[in-house]
Amino acid sequence: MYSGSCACGAASYELHAPLRPSVACHCAQCRKISGHYWSATAVPRAALKLVSERALKWYRSSPHVRRGFCGICRSTLLWDNEERDSISIGSGTLDDAGGLTTSHHIFVAEKGTYYDIPKGMPRYPGSGPEDGKGGPP
Ligand SMILES: [Zn+2]
Ligand SMILES: [Zn+2]
Structure with missing residues (x-):
């Protein structure tokens, strides 16, 4: 199990999958959104558990x-x-990324x-490589 949160802690989650x-x-x-490039891991949607979502907001990009x-x-x-x-999760928001590594860079x-x-x-x-549909990680 992995955990993570935003910088202030008002939005937090658990990931129950590799x-x-x-x-x-x-x-x-x-x-533009991150201030630099954005790197993300991903898990099956059902493996994401929002622990605290009182401050979570959505932006349709x-x-x-x-x-x-x-x-x-x-x-x-x-x-x-x-x-x-x-669903993709910003790797920098993980509390402990364990052995997570970066596989490749896209939209270079x-x-x-x-x-x-x-x-x-x-x-x-x-x-x-694996995504014919376009779009970020
Ligand atoms: Zn926050
Ligand atoms: Zn992108």
């Missing part, structure tokens, strides 16, 4: 996607594509110009 490797998304939307954030401290916690069976065609992606790390100009 974590998918983290995927780093460099799309303009993730960069694409037709089928909403992003969950804390209405108090504004941490972005969740990326929820309603067409998928899984939109990446910021002020940083580099580590050499040898798999990268994709768009949505990545």
